[in-house]
Amino acid sequence: MPDLxxxxxxxxxxxRMQAKAADDLRRMVTDRLxxxxxxxxxxxxxxxxRRLALTVHGIPARQSDLKEERRGPRVGGPDAAVQGFLKATGLARIEDAKIQTDPKKGDFYIALIEKPGRATIDVLAEILPVIIRTFPWPKSMRWGGRSAKSGSLSWVRPLHSIIxxxxxxxxxxxxxxxxxxxxxxxxTTVGHRFxxxxxxxxxRFEDYEAKLKAxxxxxxxxxxxxxxLADAKQLAFVQGFELVEDQVLLDEVAGxxxxxxxxxxxxxxxFLSIPDEVIRATIRNNQKCFVVRDPKTGKLANKFILTANIEAADGGKTIVAGNQRVIRARLSDAKFFYETDLKTKLEDRLKKFDQIVFHEKLGTQAARIKRIERLAAEIAPLIGADVAKAKRAAHLAKADLLTEVVGEFPELQGLMGKYYAQAQGEDASVAAASExxxxxxxxxxxxxxxxVSVAVALADKIDTLVGFWAIDEKPTGSKDPYALRRAALGVIRLIVDSTLRLSILNVAxxxxxxxxxKGDAQKLPADLxxxxxxxxKVQLRDQGARHDLVDAVFSLGGQDDLLLVVRRVEALGKFLDTDDGKNLLAGTKRASNILSIEEKKDKRTFDGAPDAGLYTLPEEKALAKAIDQVKSEAGAAVQKEDFAAAMSAMAKLRPAVDAFxxxxxxxxxxxxxxxxxLKLLNEIRAATRAVADYSKIEG
Structure with a gap:
């Protein structure tokens, strides 16, 4: 079949636009085909x-013929309806239509419309100009004398030719x-510009690709x-160095x-006296060049690798010399910034934060630092951090935002704070917390x-979350301008990975x-x-866990210790993977369903202890005995936070429930x-709530 x-x-x-543009071109053309x-x-x-290219192979040479039956008005219907039917279907007279009988509604006219397929090349001639004119560039421009014309082409840069x-x-x-x-x-196209x-x-494509390469x-x-990548690695290797790989820079340079x-x-x-990260940021951001390191020391070498777009007659000497001049000037600036920053202590910069607004409803950056400092001091003893160091770290953590280097390279915030803290003799933990x-x-x-770092990180993220919750700036749909979802996931990872015991409600x-x-002070912590x-749920789902189990645990109420929630979910997931777990879940759901129906019917609940004197069957007595045993054993295990043991205790309930x-x-x-x-069924539901609300579990 033919190719395009x-x-x-x-x-x-x-x-930055090339990859998406290529994908958009493929999608738009194939969708229309x-x-x-x-x-x-x-x-x-x-x-x-300088070009977007697309090859589509295996396209039919023409469209298939279409045959369609279109139902018209009832036989004997109004003349206006008949005439409209003839016009819509292209029939010359009503006698050309078929008559179809509907047993309930009578006879109707039916038109058989045959539409011959068009040649694909004609279809392409129709759809390609539309795609080009409506191409979704993030930014586009008009140019030349045509710019004033209504409907003239808008393209990312002047379009010269089309194949x-x-x-x-x-x-x-x-x-x-x-x-x-x-x-x-x-x-017709052209090759390399120079x-x-x-x-x-x-x-066709094979010919096109080969001729372009030539x-x-x-x-x-x-x-x-x-x-x-291969050539850069080889250049570094020959000199005894190794390339510092950078996928984002590689993507950009290839474009x-x-x-x-x-x-x-x-x-x-x-210039090697400057921190490695500053050297790399200077060379990367300004000249789009890679840096190399000495594998013996792990430090950067005074070399860089650039990517030219030409095989120069002098072997690239002129190109290299030009880049060296620019990089020397840039590194001179960076060295000046760094050395200037070292002359001012971090705490001496903090007064400027009094004049910098963090958010119009949340006050200045200085006020926020005070909140973080206080909160870090409260969190520190709960997680085994030194309170004085946590306060000092929180006090200095944002100071590098006012330095010259971070002003030039915002991506180095935190890291430069660590370097400056180390330079002024701060404790190692205090310095590390800045980053x-x-x-x-x-x-x-x-x-x-x-x-210390964990305490300050938690204080920083929780202050952000609580603050924006208080002013009702929560994430909505896909919009999250203050990265609050990322902050919450950061808190979760800090707690779970560090096995921290922390009450989210109390800290909030x-x-x-x-x-x-403060917004609704009563509602805010629970809402958060x-x-x-x-x-x-998102994090556990990404790790392969079931999100419904998180609901089952949180539904118990008072579950604000995220580490215990995760442990409960893990234990519950393992239990439900066993036959005992699956069957007990089925039995518990059956009990809950019966109770819901009967409670609705009787307009009452069946709380309270069953009367042992009313048991008439051995299965009732066995179930009651099993429930008492499970309540005792599971409750004790939960108190000890041994959720695996609690699940083992719950398994003992399964035979009695099945028999009942x-x-x-x-x-x-x-x-x-x-x-x-029915009260006995309610006891089943109550017993299982020692570990989770089974009604929230799917399946």
Missing amino acids: LLELFSEEIPA VAEGLVYEGAKAFATP ATFGLETEEPDVVKFAVDGIEAGQ MAPAAISVR AKVVLDPQARKDTI LVEWPVALMGSFDEE EHYKPQGPTDRVPIDP TSAMVGLPE LSFFADRL FDKVKVNDDEPKVRENR
């Missing part, structure tokens, strides 16, 4: 700095005839990345070149283990002290705990016996 080749050639497309009844075999899109060919692999393809804003589709700027005539253009972004050439440059050793109190910032980020209540606005429950439902008629004809048996 499409190329949109323009001025440089921003690297399918909508037109043209099911293809495969499609792949590519992007370079659109369609045909069988064994034949010469046809050009899809269309034009967009005066640019006619053809089969090394092969001449026009290239292409036919013209110094690597079409596949992944191939460019592989080349850059800046069509013919990648890795080159190595150097900078003065004096670590921001952690974890995602599911793969490490969790701090120093108790304490965090409200000092807030300018519910948010933590939702975040915990097998032999006992709950709705006995004798009212007192019926009531007593």
Whole structure:
């Protein structure tokens, strides 16, 4: 079957837009093909700095013919309805329609409409201009004399040419005839801007890709990345160094070149007195270059690797020299910033926070630091951290936000605070907390283990959550401008990974002290705990656990110790994977269902202890005895926080429950016996609530 080749050639497309643009092009074209009844075999899109390309193979040469029956008005119906039917179906006269009999509604006219399929190349000529005109660039522009025209093309950068060919692999393809804003589709493109700027005539994708490579253009972004990474590693290895890999930078650099050439440059050793992270940020952010480290020391070497877009006649010496000049100037600035920062102590910077608003409803950054400091001091003894160190760490943790280096490189906040704290002789735990109190910032980020860092990290995140809850700025749908979901997940990971015992309700209540606005002070802690429950469900689900078990545990009430909640959920999950667990769940749900029906019918609950004197069957007595035993053993195990033992105790209930439902008629004809048996069912429900609310468990 025929294949489609499409190329949109323009001025440089921003690297950050290329991957999504290629995916959008593939999606838009293939979606329209399918909508037109043209099911293809495969499609792949590519992007370079100057072109988007798409190949779709295995497309039918034409659409299938369509046959459709359309029901019309009743035979003998109004003439206006008949005339409308004829116009809509294209029939010349009503005699050309069939008559269909409906046993209930009588005879109706039926039109058989046959619509011949169109040639695919004609369909492409219709849909491709629309796709190009409606392409969803994040930012686009108009240019030239056409800019004032209504409906003129808006594109990310000036569009120069379009390739659109369609045909069988064994034949010469046809050009899809269309034009967009005066640019006619053809089969001509150009190669590398400098090394092969001449026009290239292409036919289909294999021919196109091969000719581009010969013209110094690597079409596949992944191939460019592989080349850059391999060549950069080799350059570093030859000099006895190792590349500091950076996937984000690699993605960006691959979007800046069509013919990648890795080159190595150097900078003065004096700049190695700057922290490695500052050197890397300077070289990475300003020149899009990689850094290398000495494997013997683990420290950066005074070398960098750049990616050129040309095979220079001088082997790249001029390009390297130009980059070295710029990098020297940038590193000189960074060195000046760093050395200037070291002259001012962190605490001497804090007065400026009095003039910096954190949020208009939550006060200044200075007021927030005081809240974090107080909360960290309250959390510290609960988790085994030194109170004085926690207060000092919280006091200094945000100070580096006012430094020159962080002003230049915001991504280094926290880390620079650690370096500056170390330089002024602060305790190691206090210095580490400056960096670590921001952690974890995602599911793969490490969790701090120093108790001082953990105390400050918890205080920082909980203050954020409580503050925004107090002013009713909660996440809604996909919107979370203050990253509150991430903060809650960070709290959960800090607690669970560090096996901390902490009452979320108590800490949230304490965090409200000092807030300018407190919202609904009675409702806020419980509402925030519910948010933590939702975040915990997300985390456990990502780890393969069942989210309904979290609901089952939180439904018990008072479950604000997240570590114990996780342990309960883990034990409950393991228990429900056993036959005893599954059968007990089924029996408990059966008891709950019967109780719900009967309580609704009688408009009452069946609380209270059953009367042992009304037991008439041995299965009733056995169940009552089992319930008493399980309540005692499971309750004792829960008190000891031995949830595995509690589940083992619950398993003993299973045979008695099975036997009861097998032999006992709950709705006995004798009212007192019926009531007593319903109370016994309520005892089953009450006994299982020692570990979880089984009614919340699915299955």
